[in-house]
Amino acid sequence: LKTLHLLDSATAAVLGFEWLKTALTPVSPYGDRHFERLRPFAPGDEPAAQSRANAIAAIAVELDAARLEAIRAAMRNLPDAQGAIARASMGDVLDDPNFFELLRFCTTIERIDELLVGCTGCVPISNHAVRAVKAALALGSAGEAGFYLADAFDRDLASARECVAREQAELDALRGRESARAAQALGRDEVAGDEFILMRAELRGSLPTGVRVLREAPTYLLCALEYGDAALAALQRRDTAAAAVAEAEERVRTGLTEIVGQQAAGLNAAAAALGEFDVLVCAARFTQHYDCTPATIAKKPILTFDRARFLPLEAELAAAGRRFVPLDVELHDTAVLTGPNMGGKSVCLQTCGFIALCAAFGLPVPAARAQSALFDQVAWLGTGREAQIGGLLSSFAREVLELRAILERAAPRLLILADEFARTTTPHEGRALMVALLMRLRELAACGMLATHLAGIAATAGVRHFAVRGLRGIPRQPPTQGVGEALASLADAMDYTIAEVSGDDVTRADAIALTALLGIDREFVNDAYRALSQ
Amino acid sequence: MRVGIELLDLARATGAGSIFVVGTGRNVGKTTVVRAVYAAAWQSGLRTGLASLNPRHRLWIEPQTLFVTARGALGRTPAVEILELSRVQSPAGALLFARAASAALYELVGPPTASGVRAVTERLAACAEIVIVDGAVDRVAALAGSNGAIVVTGGAASAATIQEAVAEIAALVARLRIPRVDETAPAIELEGALTATRAASLIAAEETRQIVVRDPTQVALSGRAGTTALARLKVRCRRPLRVIATAIASIAAEHSFDPRAFANAVADATGLPAFDVYAGVRAA
Numbered sequence: 001l002k003t004l005h006l007l008d009s010a011t012a013a014v015l016g017f018e019w020l021k022t023a024l025t026p027v028s029p030y031g032d033r034h035f036e037r038l039r040p041f042a043p044g045d046e047p048a049a050q051s052r053a054n055a056i057a058a059i060a061v062e063l064d065a066a067r068l069e070a071i072r073a074a075m076r077n078l079p080d081a082q083g084a085i086a087r088a089s090m091g092d093v094l095d096d097p098n099f100f101e102l103l104r105f106c107t108t109i110e111r112i113d114e115l116l117v118g119c120t121g122c123v124p125i126s127n128h129a130v131r132a133v134k135a136a137l138a139l140g141s142a143g144e145a146g147f148y149l150a151d152a153f154d155r156d157l158a159s160a161r162e163c164v165a166r167e168q169a170e171l172d173a174l175r176g177r178e179s180a181r182a183a184q185a186l187g188r189d190e191v192a193g194d195e196f197i198l199m200r201a202e203l204r205g206s207l208p209t210g211v212r213v214l215r216e217a218p219t220y221l222l223c224a225l226e227y228g229d230a231a232l233a234a235l236q237r238r239d240t241a242a243a244a245v246a247e248a249e250e251r252v253r254t255g256l257t258e259i260v261g262q263q264a265a266g267l268n269a270a271a272a273a274l275g276e277f278d279v280l281v282c283a284a285r286f287t288q289h290y291d292c293t294p295a296t297i298a299k300k301p302i303l304t305f306d307r308a309r310f311l312p313l314e315a316e317l318a319a320a321g322r323r324f325v326p327l328d329v330e331l332h333d334t335a336v337l338t339g340p341n342m343g344g345k346s347v348c349l350q351t352c353g354f355i356a357l358c359a360a361f362g363l364p365v366p367a368a369r370a371q372s373a374l375f376d377q378v379a380w381l382g383t384g385r386e387a388q389i390g391g392l393l394s395s396f397a398r399e400v401l402e403l404r405a406i407l408e409r410a411a412p413r414l415l416i417l418a419d420e421f422a423r424t425t426t427p428h429e430g431r432a433l434m435v436a437l438l439m440r441l442r443e444l445a446a447c448g449m450l451a452t453h454l455a456g457i458a459a460t461a462g463v464r465h466f467a468v469r470g471l472r473g474i475p476r477q478p479p480t481q482g483v484g485e486a487l488a489s490l491a492d493a494m495d496y497t498i499a500e501v502s503g504d505d506v507t508r509a510d511a512i513a514l515t516a517l518l519g520i521d522r523e524f525v526n527d528a529y530r531a532l533s534q
Numbered sequence: 535m536r537v538g539i540e541l542l543d544l545a546r547a548t549g550a551g552s553i554f555v556v557g558t559g560r561n562v563g564k565t566t567v568v569r570a571v572y573a574a575a576w577q578s579g580l581r582t583g584l585a586s587l588n589p590r591h592r593l594w595i596e597p598q599t600l601f602v603t604a605r606g607a608l609g610r611t612p613a614v615e616i617l618e619l620s621r622v623q624s625p626a627g628a629l630l631f632a633r634a635a636s637a638a639l640y641e642l643v644g645p646p647t648a649s650g651v652r653a654v655t656e657r658l659a660a661c662a663e664i665v666i667v668d669g670a671v672d673r674v675a676a677l678a679g680s681n682g683a684i685v686v687t688g689g690a691a692s693a694a695t696i697q698e699a700v701a702e703i704a705a706l707v708a709r710l711r712i713p714r715v716d717e718t719a720p721a722i723e724l725e726g727a728l729t730a731t732r733a734a735s736l737i738a739a740e741e742t743r744q745i746v747v748r749d750p751t752q753v754a755l756s757g758r759a760g761t762t763a764l765a766r767l768k769v770r771c772r773r774p775l776r777v778i779a780t781a782i783a784s785i786a787a788e789h790s791f792d793p794r795a796f797a798n799a800v801a802d803a804t805g806l807p808a809f810d811v812y813a814g815v816r817a818a
Binding site: 079192 | 536569
């Protein structure tokens with residue numbers, strides 16, 4: 001999954017691209033390869049993006065969570081057979097682990113196809129090549145999942161093995177007799193291993209035939225048991241028989257490899273289909289898990305949604321026992337977003353970016369309904385990306401350079417999400433810069449949402465103005481000064497709804513209420529209220 | 535005296551599902567002990583699993599024996615039954631589980647980490663009645679808390695004198711046999727290893743509480759320092775190991791010890807039976 005030019009790294013970080021990538025990571029090596037090649041759809045690819053999102057949503061509807069998990073479980077431990085397919089197609093004789101991989105590959109595909117029975121939106125992965133290779137290797141099925149170059153593959157192999165087993169048994173018997181004779185002559189239970197020690201004190205008479213001294217010490221002798229003539233001849237016969245087995249085994253491998261080589265194109269097609277299906281299954285699981293719907297992919301620059309969620313934050317809130325309040329936005333070109341601190345302006349921008357990102361990859365989006373264009377670039381400007389650029393520049397200078405980079409690229413279809421751009425300069429200049437930015441975006445026919453605390457920008461630029469409703473009243477003061485409790489109290493009092501407004505409400509004092517909630521002393525807060533009213 | 539059978543019986547009598555053979559150094563007879571125990575297991579008709587943590591270790595393996603090797607170390611002939619390809623990597627490639635179909639010399643390759651050793655041992659144990667591992671002291675932690683039994687080998691190759699060899703074996707046995715912590719007695723729980731520096735400061739402070747480490751391999755002391763620390767401190771562990779016997783190799787390239795005297799001295803010093811596969815003797 002590569003963003004290419006859709007996002008720069010700072011925007012990707014703010015919009016939770018890594019989170020999305022992790023949520024969509026496939027389980028098999030085939031899926032990994034397909035996933036690595038996924039690119040965002042670009043303007044002009046709308047039908048393909050729409051089709052992909054619809055296909056994923058259809059799979060999510062047709063296959064329940066248990067079936068999706070069963071498919072993932074089948075794919076999870078699947079070895080990678082593509083190396084074997086490549087080697088066979090280039091004339092290499094495969095080894096037994098390769099046949100094991102290929103057999104597992106073929107049987108897993110058939111198992112997955114069985115799990116897809118009844119799914120009208122799913123295309124079977126198996127093909128003639130998979131069936132042919134599976135049939136060829138089936139004689140080697142050992143147990144549930146193993147592979148063995150069994151006797152059944154070739155009559156000559158079976159007889160060669162019988163011969164070597166016979167010769168080995170004869171050799172073992174001869175050596176056993178030699179060993180037993182020596183042990184008996186030495187008065188021991190056994191002579192174990194190639195070398196053994198004889199204590200001089202226990203040696204009666206001379207050494208028995210076949211026992212050779214390797215080293216002498218004052219109290220013992222280190223000895224070895226030599227092969228007698230009969231054993232030596234048996235050893236030679238065994239080695240000859242083993243060589244015949246090796247030859248027969250290699251003949252079988254060559255035959256099987258030829259079949260794999262002949263079917264390489266079909267096997268590669270099945271591997272590609274398996275990889276694509278793995279990725280689709282992960283996306284379908286994502287769709288089910290996060291209750292996503294396919295967005296309508298629009299040809300004009302537009303981004304609208306109902307009850308959308310920024311999933312990385314939703315997951316974080318859920319872990320803390322809190323709930324994400326879904327958002328509604330209608331962005332047809334450019335707009336200004338205002339609202340109190342902690343009111344969710346940044347999250348609204350992140351949600352816009354996340355929905356556009358999902359749509360760009362042909363994924364269903366986490367919203368009840370959505371319409372999105374495909375963008376050439378989604379760019380984040382302002383708060384949230386400072387840490388991405390170090391150096392000696394002021395925050396304002398950094399922002400200006402980032403803006404310059406965005407404008408210089410001049411992506412034909414741009415979505416810009418600006419969070420308090422120019423907040424670090426004087427308010428009247430900041431306002432002027434924001435107005436100028438909105439004018440430029442209009443010239444570029446770009447889509448953009450600019451969040452700010454500055455008043456009067458939307459009216460001056462002549463763009464739509466959205467606002468977070470904000471605090472419903474003064475938040476309940478928590479019993480302790482714990483930040484967690486303060487945030488919970490704030491969340492209870494905050495109306496995160498975003499609505500289009502006609503002007504700026506300069507009488508609101510949500511920031512001062514927030515200051516009080518976060519534990520600044522009452523006298524300080526009262527001074528602030530007094531100053532506001534003057 | 536059938537040393538392999540005696541060692542196998544000793545392990546099985548304690549309910550051990552695996553036998554881990556470790557040594558005080560190189561060429562101290564580890565592989566010889568493994569061969570003897572394996573031969574005994576095979577002759578007893580036990581479903582046996584084999585693993586080796588030594589690099590590129592060749593062993594004669596009988597049919598139906600399960601073993602672990604790496605893809606790059608598996609010869610083309612005779613063919614074996616491939617049971618599973620593991621994702622654990624070794625320098626010779628990914629590890630695989632195989633079952634021998636015919637008797638032959640096979641190259642064993644083991645996992646490079648203690649967690650890998652545990653995973654491999656558990657996987658083999660799932661299909662075998664006894665698992666025999668040609669082990670390594672630095673990876674014996676894989677057995678901590680399990681039902682595995684340990685045989686410690688030592689020999690002439692790693693010491694100049696018989697006394698030195700006996701002391702080496704006794705020190706390793708003492709370290710591996712650190713008892714389980716007494717939960718009712720006061721204790722100091724160590725995070726990480728008990729090093730010589732830590733042990734020295736605890737001795738200087740005349741510490742009488744139990745010094746608790748995760749498992750015996752966390753005692754990073756050897757030689758005289760190890761003996762002193764274990765004598766002066768109450769070192770205990772959470773996950774003990776089970777050492778059931780010792781085995782000796784009295785021959786080295788440069789010198790050799792008297793087998794009986796060596797075995798008797800080791801048995802006396804460790805309180806465990808001492809076996810000599812080469813001489814077919816047992817002491818204690």
